[in-house]
Amino acid sequence: MQLYTILEIEQLQEYEDRPYLLETIEWVKSFLARPHPKLGRPGAVCPFVPHSLKSNSIRLAVIRTKYLYPEQLEEIVGSYKDIFLKMEVKEQELAINKAFLLIFPDVHIEDACKLIDSVQQKLKPLFVESGLMIGEFHKRNETPGMHNPDFRPLRSPIPLLAIRFMVEADLPFLLSPVDPRLRIRYLEAYLKCFDHKFTDETKFKNAHQALALAKEQLKQGNLVH
Structure with a gap:
């Protein structure tokens, strides 16, 4: 479960999971880093991504889940919280741009809502209490956009979980639990x-x-x- 920067991935030659990494990078560049007519506000879909791309602050890992129990998957994803917090950045001002994308190519689209969403919901309290956010992305994600309820910003071609530092603008994402x-x-x-x-x-x-x-x-x- 090696973490790679985008520049490292582009230089990889023989690596069986490279296609998943490249497909995710293309989605990040063509969707998250760009404006969208349905977004409901100016700027990129994710305002931090253009800066993260420019500073090469995004790291990606492919996690194969074919033989994992849900509890094992939770443990693996949870371990990336500690890795994220311990990983130093060269310039402090770039810390906010740091992000991990954990890609799950073995998770079938029909199972993504159950598996990816449940792992995110189970681990989110632990991440939030560490000053982090963890978000779930997949083709069936029905979470509406903050500025347009008809927009679906959390849809990705391959199921993944994204980890980043919490920011002040995350407050609306912390108000949703009924409990x-x-x-x-x-x-x-x-x-x-x-x-x-x-x-x-x-x-x-x-x-x-x-x-x-x-x-x-x-x-x-x-x-x-």
Whole structure:
């Protein structure tokens, strides 16, 4: 499960998983790094990707899952959290552009929703509490775009999980759990991550308000039961 930068992949010769790496790179360059008419805002689909490409800060790995149990897959993906955090960057200002793309070519499209999504949901709390985000991508992903509910930004040609550092703009992704306990975990981790170093005071206030609401919902739920 070797991690490769895009420049390293382009120089690879004999490697059986190279086609999956190249297909994913093409998707990153032609979709994530470019504007889209259905996006609902100006700029690239993922605003960080153009900078990540320019600084060669994206690393990709192919994970073969044919003989793995779901628990084994969770363990493998979880190990990349520690690898990501320990990996140094040459220039501190490029840290925010660092990303891992873990590619799963053995996962059939019919199984992607169950397997990829479940691994992401299981591990997300641990990643968020480490100041990271983990996102699930595959052809059947129905998650709507933030600025256009008819846009599907998390669809990729090959199932994959993406790992990156949390940013202030991630707040909406931490408000979705119905369970107030999970929302509280996410919001407390979010506030701790930026430790009053917010550049956007509105997000700071919104996070505190959302946290207070989640705690009140938990309190009311406990009273009902």
